[in-house]
Amino acid sequence: MDPPNSIPPDRFSMPSDAPWPFRYRLLGCRHGLVLASAQNLKQLRVWDPVTGVQHGLAVPPGFDTDGIxxxxxxLRVVGDQFQVLLAHSVKKQQHTQAFACIYSSETGLWSDLISTPLPSEEDSTSSSFSMYFTSMPAVLVGDSLYWKLTGVSNVILEFDLDRQSLAVIHLPVELALCKPWDFTVMPAEGGGLGLIFKSDLTTQLWKMNTDCDGVASWVLGRTIELGKILSLNSKEVRKIQIRGVAEYSNVVFLSTVEGLLMLHLESLQFKKFSEPSMMSCYHPFETIYAAGI
Known part of the structure; x- marks a missing residue:
């Protein structure tokens, strides 16, 4: 934010006495909390940059602990209580499964592992097919968390927090083979699960609708002409990549030929940042705090 509401950058630097190895990986930010994994240790960290409070967690058994x-x-539950959700995939021969479990700070325990099959080579005409998680953060919609998975085909992994179950959601046919940075999951306009997809010259907003029989399908909503809004030519628009969304602010982060850009999808107002767009993705930090703190 602009002054006087801006927060000094050093407030978002890990304290020097924190037990971090040289490298660590950001996993997500939500409800004013930051989650990261230490790549060389079997450790997770939950950090509140506003209060400075940190919590160390051991990675649960059965997980790939290389941190990659x-x-x-x-998620913040009530007060200082929080939950941490972890997921990863395991490939055995031609079959791949996603595994997940959830930690509760109230009990100090991890849940049992939950699994679901992922699309495999048998589901693809390509012999080089593989399914992998991107570095894009999860999106919270209702009582479920969603990640995009990419490969020769693109799908969405859903974790239902109430049921503690995993499921795979297929994308619209038009998006199934698009490039990883041309789409991402986000809350839909009016609520529910949505997608943002950048084609050659436009950006499309999709929403998942459920009919009276409980059948879910994707519906195309608004189409945004980025070239006109950003005053870019067709060649420059084609180079735009989606780098993240701020789910509560209805904002999408885009890398462009002019650098990183933040676009508000409702007003279509945008802000350019002076720093070059060098990261593979961005984790927006959104929180609410009392004035004067």
Whole structure:
């Protein structure tokens, strides 16, 4: 935010006395909390940058502990209580499964592992097919968390927090083979699960609808002409990549030929940042705090 509401950057630097190895990986930010994994240790960290409070967690048994293939999310429950969700995939021969479990700070325990099959080589005409998690953070919609998975085909992994179950959601046919940075999951306009997809010259907003028989299907909503809004030519628009969304602010982060850009999808107002767009993805930090703190 602009002054006087801006927060000094050093407030978002890990304290120097924190037990971090040289490298660590950001997994997600939500409800004013940050979740990261130490790549060389079997450790997770939950950090509140506003208060400075940190919590160390051991990675649960049965997880790939190299810190690279793990994805995760953090949620604040009530007061200082929080939940951490971890997921990863395991490939055996031609079959791949996603595994997940959830930690509760109230009990100090991890749940049992939950699994679901993922699309495999048998579901693809390509012999090089593989399914992998991207570094994009999870999106919370209702009582479920969603990650995008990419490969020769693109799908969405859903974790239902109430049922503690995993499921795979297939994308619209038009998006199934698109490039990883041309789409991502986000809350739909009016509520529910949605997608944002950048084609060659436009950006499309999709929403999942459920009919009276309980059958879910994707419906195309608004189409945004980025070239006109950003004053870019067709060649420049084609180079735009989606780098993240701020789910509560209805904002999408885009890398462009002019650098990183933040676009508000409702007003279509945008803000350019002076820093170059060098990251593979961005984790927006959104929180609410009392004035004067």
């Amino acid at each position: 293939s793990i994805i995760g999310a953090v």
